[in-house]
Amino acid sequence: MAGLEADPMVQLEHEPNVQADRHPISQGLKVYGQHYSGSLKHDRQSFMGLLSKFMPVGFYYKAFYRPQGIWQKFWEPIVRRSAGLGKVNLETPHFYYDKKYEFYDLVVVGAGPAGLAAAIQAAESGAQVLLVEQDVIIGGSLNYYRFNADNSDSEKLRNELVEKIEALSNITARTSAYCNAWFADNWLPVIQDNRMYKVRADEVILATGSMEQPAIFRNNDLPGVMLGSGAQRMVNLFGVKPGNRAVILTANSHGYSSAIDLLDAGTDVAAIVDMRHDIPDSDLVIAAKNKRIRIETGSTIQEAVAGNRHVSGARIAKITGQGTCESSSSHIDCDLICMSTGFTPAYQLALQAGGKLNYDDENAIFDITGLPEHLHLAGSVAGLYDLDAVFKSGQQAAWRACNNLSLQSGDEPQLPAHTGQQGINHPWPIFPHEKSKEFVDLDEDLHYSDIVNACADGYAELELVKRYSTVGMGPSQGRHSALATARIVSRETNRSVSETGVTTARPPLAAEKLGVLAGRSFEPERFTAIHHRHIEAGATMMNVGLWWRPAYYGRSEEREQCISNEAMAIRNNVGLIDVSTLGKIQIRGQDAAEFLNRMYTFAYLKQPTGRARYLLMTNDAGTIIDDGVAVRITDNNFYITATTGGVDNVYRSMLWWNAQWRLDVDITNVTAAYAGVNIAGPNSRTVLEKLCQDVDLSAEAFPGNEARIGTVAGIPAQLIRVAFVGELGYEVHVPASQGEALWDALIEAGEEYDIKLVGVEAQRNLRLEKGHIIVGQDTDAMTYPEECGMGWAVKYNKPFFVGKRSLEIRNKHPSRRRLVGFEIKDKSEEVPQESNIVLHGNVVTGHVTSVARSPTLEKIIGMAYARTENEPGDRITIKLSNGQTVNADVIEMPFYDPENKRQEM
Structure with a gap:
């Protein structure tokens, strides 16, 4: 009943795996069970x-795995249908999520007695405190x-602490929230509802408490078997009576606390089965005896008896040694078994911070050591269980x-001699x-014998036992199985529990919704300076x-004809394309040419002014990214273009690299x-000459791959062939403010x-006829220049x-694919x-890119990745979306005007 395991998970209409003990009831809420047939x-x-x-x-x-292929063909579909938990509803509406940055002097994680004491102590000293x-x-x-x-201590103390918390304005108390990880320098993701707070704290106190651990006996997975603390939460937080007749299995005073709470709730307590032979006479033990509850000492529950898929009784036997008991047992009728046999600290965040768990x-x-300087523990996570000691430890951590x-x-506050640990x-x-x-x-249905x-089978290390058996891989992430597993493995491998340890604790602490990670749906729209002219057209x-x-330009039902007409206008006459979305970056300074020479694969040191030169950018791995x-405007001034979708990444990369190069x-x-x-x-040219008199546009004066500065329709402009x-x-x-004026002129x-x-679709078809690639469409995250015929743009003689x-290494191991043209x-x-x-036969060798x-x-033309052996004249097979195949002939690119006479007019 603390949101830590798979048992209370339910299915809601738009969300699977919801913890029923954590989700508030609301009007019209539909709740279903999950993972059953x-x-x-x-x-x-x-x-x-x-x-x-x-x-x-x-x-x-x-x-x-035998015979070969049986897993994929037979077993995998069966396992996939049976595995998992809830079902994702693909019609789920898009809910709102967001993120917020916050900064505090101190963050206290956990608002139990230790956390409350710590928050109050720090706030009264002047700290800005977040309580999670x-x-x-x-x-x-x-x-x-x-x-x-008489339950006076906890109620009185809680009222006093809550009153102080509410009175202190420098404490922000955030409930229904959880700190889901610890990252370097006290960076904490705190999730509340649909918001993630990205919190930076100078100091952090973990008052995360401890987790009660189940006992291991036959049929301990039956409905009606629960932890003592779970029963107390049901009774005292929710007013739910967990059973009519209970048997309590305990090894400490907590079992007696549960028994008294159950009696007050109207549950008959048939017996307290105490594993200890000698029971100290604490306040709670004396109270249980005064209520004439049957107490069996030196005993354990050997087996939970099942009846109609629920607990119907418990078999009790005397303990004879470590993990052994008498074969003879007595039967007690009950419909509820509560276990209070021990605790482990809620150590996950502490271990994420580099702490070490010792036994x-x-x-x-367990106890935790080796924490970073500005991270502190308080309360039972630090191994303290006496209420006074827990309270004082919170004050001490805050100090x-x-x-x-x-x-x-x-x-400095001092801890009492009695800490409640023993x-x-x-x-x-x-x-x-x-x-x-x-x-x-219980999540993974793993028995004692499975760990043994x-x-x-040879898996002596706990991390390997985990992966082999899947112990601790369920929703509870080992919170209720880690200690028992460590104990069993230590016995089977003749080591101590401390030597065996527990598996690594990694972020996140609990499951995070993808929406929380993504944050607010931020989908900006950008319009070019000529946008409204396109709408009008x-x-x-x-x-x-x-x-x-x-x-x-035209109606959607005439799409193909519109695209064809636009393309043919450019081939035979003249067309106008808005290319304002191209990325544009200005590089200025005495090292501008050297900078480009390092960022791009081609050569730019000796590029003449007024010349335009192709740019190809690769990343560290030699993959094409833009x-x-x-255009070299002056010796120290370059104007460069980048792809529409890639310019932001290019700009960031440039800043990142030059932060190193200086x-x-x-x-x-x-x-x-x-x-x-x-x-x-x-x-x-004829149309442009009507508007541009200060630049000679003739082929001789302004050849291909050159640039000029002048005016067009009286507007200052940069012209590039x-x-x-x-x-x-x-x-x-031209300046963006003059975009519409230029377009109109x-x-x-x-x-x-x-x-x-002319629109984008016709432009893409025209470039395809010329065999020009589009980065991100004809390339992917692994494409390097030689694969797509761009080796000519790489100058390996540069230092x-x-x-x-990376490219020099990759070129020693040629790719198995290359980009080819087909018709x-x-x-x-x-x-x-x-x-x-x-x-190629039944083997996939590539895919169609354009x-x-x-x-x-x-005719139909395109580009596709095929085998490197495919040469012009070969035939490739393309599998269509309908499952049919079509044959295509590999041909040389470009498909149109291979001698480039048209563009050099």
């Missing part, structure tokens, strides 16, 4: 329990646990934190049964990264500062030539560029889709 009462999969003796631990490793509590109210064990017979064999208890914060906090844990509450069914891990057999718009761009064009350059992302228009086609679409063309870049100047507006060393001449064939796979029905060539 048929009905919850009559689970068709329950027959698996009858087969358990034929499925020992690790049996699937030994049985499911996973329950809906603060108080921790003070809310439900009976520390003495004290004398007291059978140390305040000292680190240079805050005056008086004299005798709190039974050293061996594990009693294997000849008929098995003693569950060590894992050790017998009837464009069908599309998303390209964050930008809205015209896909084509391309563009660099070159004398200024790097500015000017993407939003400039609008860009590409005017292309055989008549593009580019040929992405394979025709005579100019990119005109070009349309007016081109009216007598029937200039046509350095980012990715050079399908049969006009009646279905056009493949991008990502359709390429086959494909279109070319209006210029009147």
Whole structure:
């Protein structure tokens, strides 16, 4: 009943694996059981329990791999249908999530008696304190646990502490929240509802408490078997009577506390079975005796008796040694068994911070050492169980934190001599049964014999036992099985529990929703300076990264014809394309050329001014991540373009690298500062000459791959001769405020030539006809230049560029694939889709990256990754989305104007 295990998990309409003891009831809430077949009462999969003796631990490793391929073909589908917990509803609406940054002097995790004492002590010393509590109210064990017979201590102390917390304005108490991890320098993700607080704290106190541990006996997984603290939470927090007749198994005073609470709730306590032979006369023990509760000493529950899928009784036997008891037993009728045999500290956050978990064999208890300087423990997580000691430890931890914060906090509080640690844990509450069914891990249905057999199979280290048996891999993440498993493994391997240890604690502490990790749905939209002109012209718009761009101009039902008409306008006449979304970066400074020479694969040191040169960028691994064009305006001034979706990454990469190189350059992302228009086609020069008199646009004066600065329609402009679409063309870049004016002027100047507006789809088809790749479409996260025919853009004779060393290594191990051009001449064939796979026999050798029905060539053309052996004239097989296949011929690229005469007009 503390949100730590799989038992209370339920299915809601839009969310699986919800902890029923943590989720508030609301009007209209629909709750279902989960992970069963048929009905919850009559689970068709329950027959698996009858087969358990034929499925020992690790049996699937030994049985499911023969004959070859049987796992994928037969067993995997069966296991996948049976495995898992709840079901994800794919129609779940998009809920709201967000994140917030916060900073505090001190964060106290856990609002039990230790956490409350720490928060008050620190706040009274002047610290700004955040108090984090996973329950809906603060108080921790003070809310439900009976520390003495008349229950006066906890109620009185809680009221006093809560009153002080509410009175201190420098304490922020955050309930129904949990600190889900500890990261370096006290960085804490605190999750509350649908918000993640990213908290930085100078000091942290972990008052996370301890987790009660179950005893291990036959049928200890039956409904009606629960921890004593779980029963107390049901009674004192929720007003739920957990059973009519109870048997309490205990080895400390906590069992007696549970018994008195159950009696007060109207549950008959049939017996307290105390594992100890000698019982100290504490306040709670005396109270239980005064209530004439039957007490069996030196005994244990040997078996929970099942009746109609629920506990119907308990078999009691005398303990004869470590993990052994008499074969003869007595029967007690009951419908509830409560266990209070010991605790482990809630150590997960402390271990994430680098703490070490040690085991004290004398007291059978864990303790934590080796914490970083600004992290402190308080309360039972520090091994203290007496209420006064717990309270004082909170004050002591706060005193140390305040000292680190240079805050005056008086004299150091001292712990009492009696801490409650001795005798709190039974050293061996594990009693294997000849008929098995003693569950060590209730989430994973693992028995005592499963852990023993894992050790017998050679897995002596606990981490290997975990992976072989899956112990601790369920929703509880070992919170109720780690100590028992460590004890069993230590016995089977003849080591101490301290030597055996526990498995590594890693973030997160509890399951996190992907929505919480993602945060607020942040989907910005960007419009070019010419956006409204596209809308007025009837464009069908599309998303390209964050930008809205015209896909084509016309109605969606005429899509193919519109795209074809736009493409042919550029091939035969003149067209206008808005390219404002291109990334634009200004590189200035005396080391500008050297900087580009290091960032990109091509050569730029000797690039003449007024020249435009292709850019290809790779990362450390030699993978292509972007391309563009660099224009050298002056010796120390470059204007470069990047892809629409890649410019932000390029800009970040440039800043990151130059933080190391310290070159004398200024790097500015000017993407939003400039609008860009590409005017292309055989008549593009004629139209542009009407608006540009201060730049000689003739082929001789302004050849391809050069740039000029002048004015167009009276607007200051940068002109670049580019040929992405394979025709005579100019990119005109102007201040963004003048984008619409430029667009209008070009349309007016081109009216007598029937200039046509061209969208993204036609532009992509035109570049495909020229065999130009699009980074991110014709490349993937593993593509390096030689694979896609871009080796010509890599200058290995440079001393350095980012990715050079990786490329030199990769080139010694040629790829098994390469990008090839293909054509399908049969006009009646279905056009493949991008990502359709390429086959060689039954083996997948690649996939289609770009494909279109070319209006210029009147056939289907495309690019695809195929075997490196595929040469022009070969035939490849493409599997269509409908499962059919089509044959395509490999041909040389470019498909159109291979001698580039059109773009050099």
